[in-house]
Amino acid sequence: MIALIDYDAGNMRSVEKALVYLGEKPVVTRKREEIVKADRIILPGVGSFGDAMHNLETFGLTEVIREAVEKKIPLLGICLGMQVLFESSEESPGVKGLGILEGEIVRIPKAEGLKIPHMGWNSLSCSHDGRLFEGLKENPYVYFVHSYYLKAKDPEIVKATARYGVTIHASVEKGNVFGCQFHPEKSGETGLRILKNFIERREEA
Numbered sequence: 001m002i003a004l005i006d007y008d009a010g011n012m013r014s015v016e017k018a019l020v021y022l023g024e025k026p027v028v029t030r031k032r033e034e035i036v037k038a039d040r041i042i043l044p045g046v047g048s049f050g051d052a053m054h055n056l057e058t059f060g061l062t063e064v065i066r067e068a069v070e071k072k073i074p075l076l077g078i079c080l081g082m083q084v085l086f087e088s089s090e091e092s093p094g095v096k097g098l099g100i101l102e103g104e105i106v107r108i109p110k111a112e113g114l115k116i117p118h119m120g121w122n123s124l125s126c127s128h129d130g131r132l133f134e135g136l137k138e139n140p141y142v143y144f145v146h147s148y149y150l151k152a153k154d155p156e157i158v159k160a161t162a163r164y165g166v167t168i169h170a171s172v173e174k175g176n177v178f179g180c181q182f183h184p185e186k187s188g189e190t191g192l193r194i195l196k197n198f199i200e201r202r203e204e205a
Helices: 010-019 047-057 062-070 186-202
Strands: 002-005 026-031 041-043 075-078 103-109 119-121 140-145 148-152 158-164 166-174 177-180
Touching: 002 010, 010 186, 026 047, 047 062, 062 075, 075 158, 119 158, 148 166
Parallel strands: 002 026, 002 041, 041 075, 075 177
Antiparallel strands: 103 148, 119 140, 158 166, 166 177
8 A cells, every 4th residue: 555645735636646547546644554554655745845844743744754764664755755854954944854864955046047946857867776767768857846956965875866057866765765856746657667666666775
C-alpha cells in the first residue's frame, strides 16, 4: 500500500492520479496507523515552507514521518515535500524543517533572462547510481515549479542536478529517503518511470 500523506498539499490529486495510472491504489491519509504500515510513503507539496511545517505539526505528522523513516519505509518527498525533509528554508526564517536530511533551502538568485519562479521543463544531469533514474535516457527532461532550491550539505546524496542560473540539487537519495524538487507526476513518461522505480524498488541502499 502506498500512503499519500495528506496535509492539504496542492498537488495531492495529481500525484494520486499518476499512481492510479500506474495501477496502484494509493491511500490519502493523515492517520499514523496507515502511514507506519505502508509499503511506500509519498509526501507531496506545493506552497510555502512555513505553511507546510505548520500543517504537518497541526495534523501531528512530523513525528509520524520520522517514525516511518526509522522503520525504513521508503519515503519520497516531491517539490515542497522534499524541501521540508531538510533543516531550514530562506522562505520561512526561524521555521525548522523535519531535519531528516542535512541541508538548507535557498532562494533562486535573480539573473538577467531568468524568470522566478522557475517554471517549465529542464534537463537533469543524473549520477549513475541514482535509483529513481534507472532505465532513463541521459539528461531526461522533467517539469519544475519553484522559487527556492536545495543546497544539500552532503554531495553524496545528490543524484540529479539541473541548471537554472545556479546548480539546483534536483533529486536526493539516502537509504530509504528520496526527494525530487521537480514534479514527476507532471513530467510525462519520464516522471511515470521515476514513480515506478520508486514503487518497485525493493532492496535498500
